[in-house]
Amino acid sequence: MDKITLILSDIIWVMFLTFLFLFFIFSLIEKEFKALKRAGIFFIISVFIFLIKIKTGFLTSDILTIVIFSLFMFLSFAYKRKSLPIKIIFSKERFDERDIVFSRSDYKPGTREYEEYYKMHPEKEEFDKRLRELPDVCEGGSLFEKLHSPICISEFQLLERLLPCVDGKVSDKKIKVQPEKITDKIKGLAKYLGADLVGICKLDERYFYSHVGRGPEKWGKEIKLKHKYGIVFAVQMKYEMVSNAPFTPTVIETGKRYLECAFIGIVIANYIRNLGYSARAHIAGSNYQAILPPLAYLAGLGELGRIGILVTEDYGPRVRLGLVTTDMSLVPDKPKNFGVQDFCNFCKKCALNCPSGAIPAGDKKIIRGVEKWQMEPEKCYHLWRKMGTDCAICVYSCPYSKENNFFHLLIRKYSKLSGFSRRICFIGDDLFYGKRPRKKIYPEWMKT
Ligand code: SF4
Ligand code: SF4
Structure with missing residues (x-):
């Protein structure tokens, strides 16, 4: 014994x-x-x-x-x-893209957007004016690096050139496909093109912006949901780059991964249109119609964390998301819960490390039918403009x-x-x- x-x-x-x-x-x-x-x-x-x-x-x-x-x-x-699965209750409330801080920072005094917007929201004018006085991200700020910051600008310039490619003509010759088989093929294609995670969700109107606030589409136009399914994918950001947060490597990495998401999304949307079905890619650089984290949750890619973005099982929040919406019938995945909501309850590391105080250390709230931690994008973006990078300290701390x-x-x-x-x-x-x-x-x- x-x-x-x-x-x-x-x-x-x-x-x-x-x-x-x-x-x-x-x-x-x-x-x-x-x-x-x-x-x-x-x-x-x-x-x-x-x-x-x-x-x-x-x-x-x-x-x-x-x-x-x-x-x-x-x-x-x-x-x-x-x-602790995420609580979602019925709601028809939608978020207006004109209200997001990225849109607001683009409104120039004297333009129609500016006049109309601040007539509706005079309370936001003063803060936004102060924001516009700061240099754009990568164009100045306390962490600006004259040799490195222009790399990120170059990435976003290319992204802007891709904006007209997100949608296009649907082929007249419709090819009959079986939902199970084409779902597997599209997932395989996404991975082949560079996605690390991919899932399918049924679209829910509440996760689409109500009105266009940025990008090439008409400002203020109502956004109507014309597709039934979403192909949501994620590409991981390199740990080596993100671990340099809040310095320039992280914002360069962000630009690179947004470009990869745009490439994957545009090819898949094109492919689906060539098969005779309507499809649109939603890419960074002012052209999203949808709010991606909740759709990624529904597609089984991860959970919503305290940090305010998606936390995936394999890479945490160290990912960038992409989306293609389509009317082609696909087989949706199921949301996954692997303990993030429980972990975030006691962890709070992102909130503790956030230099702008944008991430709440308190309890969740019901926001448009979803129980979640609501971060304050204004505080976060204000700091980005002051530093000249996209910070990402919270991402690295997680x-x-x-x-x-x-x-x-x-x-x-x-x-x-x-x-x-x-x-x-x-x-x-x-x-x-x-x-x-x-x-x-x-x-x-x-x-x-
Ligand atoms: S990016 Fe920086 S400022 Fe923004 S929420 Fe994360 S830690 Fe806070
Ligand atoms: S840092 Fe902690 S609290 Fe924040 S998202 Fe990650 S696990 Fe949740």
């Missing part, structure tokens, strides 16, 4: 040490030096205790090790806590944003198990990465 206890206890210790060693190695690869240092210290102390245990049996009790491990496993696996490698996949899987496992992951994240994770290590090509 004593021998079995001893062997079991040794196995637990070896597993624990292997875990710490793996963490150390992956932190080194990711250049997460704070985590590397702390994992190293933990590893050395643990090895020391283990060696003393083997030699003398002093400091640890085998029975105690087994009891603690068993309790840990029991709480992780058996103590299931609901992953524990779900970590690199998508073997080690973090293991942690992600573990965090899905129960409320207890999510709390353990949160404590571990705080312990090793700190409450305010920061790092500035530019990729080689940006150092020269």
Whole structure:
């Protein structure tokens, strides 16, 4: 009996040490030096205790090790806590694209848009005037870099040139397709073109803007939902770039991923129109008609987090989204809940790290029928204009944003198990990465 206890206890210790060693190695690869240092210290102390245990049996009790491990496993696996699905109640209320802060910052005094808008919303005029006095993102600001900021401008200039490609003529020759087969084909095509995640949802009018506020379409025109299905996809942003938030690598990465989303969306929409069905790509650069995060949730790509954007299972909020809407019959996916709503309840790391105070640290509210944390885009965008980048500190701070490698996949899987496992992951994240994770290590090509 004593021998079995001893062997079991040794196995637990070896597993624990292997875990710490793996963490150390992956932190080194990711250049997460704070985590590397702390994992190293933990590893050395643990090895020391283990060696003393083997030699003398002093400091640890085998029975105690087994009891603690068993309790840990029991709480992780058996103590299931609901992953808290997002509450959605009936609502017909829609959001007006003319109200979003990006649209408002474009209204020039003396134009029809300006006069009409501030007649409807005089309370917003003063704030927007102050906003327009600041340089545009990447054109100035405290973090402007004269060699790097123009890269982002170049990306967005290309995006603007793609705007006329989002819609077009539908072929007269309609090809008959089976919903199951064409759904699989389109998902495969999206992945082939570069999407990391793809799902299908049935469209819900409430997630479409009520009126056009930006882009080439007529300002103020009512947006009517003419399609039934949405193909929602996500491309991951490179961790190396996002971990430099709020400096220029992150905004360059944003531009690159928006371009990729535009490429994927435009090709898929074109393809569907060539098969004889109506389709439209919704791309960045002022041409969305829909609010993408709730559609991405419905398509099973992730959950809505405190951060105010989609949190995916594999990449956290470190993604950019794209959408194609169509009248072609497709097979919708189901929303997935993997514990983000529960995690966000106690985590609050994005709120704590947000320099503008745009992310709420309090409870969720019902907004247009969806129970969610409502961030304040005005505060966020004002800071973007002051800094000259798109900040993204919240994205990098989110524990779900970590690199998508073997080690973090293991942690992600573990965090899905129960409320207890999510709390353990949160404590571990705080312990090793700190409450305010920061790092500035530019990729080689940006150092020269
Ligand atoms: S991007 Fe920056 S300012 Fe905006 S919500 Fe995130 S942390 Fe806050
Ligand atoms: S940082 Fe924490 S609270 Fe914010 S979205 Fe990520 S998990 Fe949720």
